[in-house]
Amino acid sequence: MIRVLLVDDHPVVREGVRVMLSAETDLEVVGEAASSQEAVTATESLTPDVVLMDLRIPGGDGVEATERILRGSTDCRVLVLTTYDTDTDILRAVEAGATGYLLKDTPRAELAQAVRAAVRGETVLAPAVAGKLVSGMRERREAPRLTEREVEVLRLAADGHSNAEIGRNLFISGTTVKTHLMSAYTKLDVSDRTAAVTTAMRLGLLSSGEPE
Structure with missing residues (x-):
């Protein structure tokens, strides 16, 4: 089983993602967090394989949480799942060590495949994000x-x-x-x-x- 931690400060979003992933027999949501500190603490205690990380969370932001998580764990992968697709957000997340960057309108099957790919260490980019990187600054x-x-x-x-x-x-x-x-x-x-x-x-x- 691939162990997943959900990080988002909106309960309805976490519940929606949990329901989406529960349909996959090889994915298990082992915990949730609503802030930067909760994300770091939960990662340390639950040892997930993948953290699905929103960028706008209390107590810092998703980039800061990503940096702290990856400093403490070389085995965990952080996959950004957010509504923000600006160049600055994308670059900061990647520079922090995120394995990939997805938007919240990603279909269930694509999200599940992205989680599996992240575990394998593969690059995961939403098409809109990849296009922005190609045509951007x-x-x-x-x-x-x-x-x-x-x-x-x-x-x-x-x-x-x-x-x-x-x-x-x-x-x-x-x-x-x-x-x-x-x-x-x-x-x-x-x-x-x-x-x-x-x-x-x-x-x-x-x-x-x-x-x-």
């Missing part, structure tokens, strides 16, 4: 130069593929995929695949064009 510093293979790997990662799936698509080993990802992390100055994908999107590196 560009980084003020000069974009790093990625190799053609690094771009191919990141594009497949952006589509939610695991390292093994990327390797099969590109006819390379999983170890080689990891090597390309690590090289991209260094060039993009990030530490995980979600941040790499979102940063590359923001810089326009995954759109059509010629890499190095």
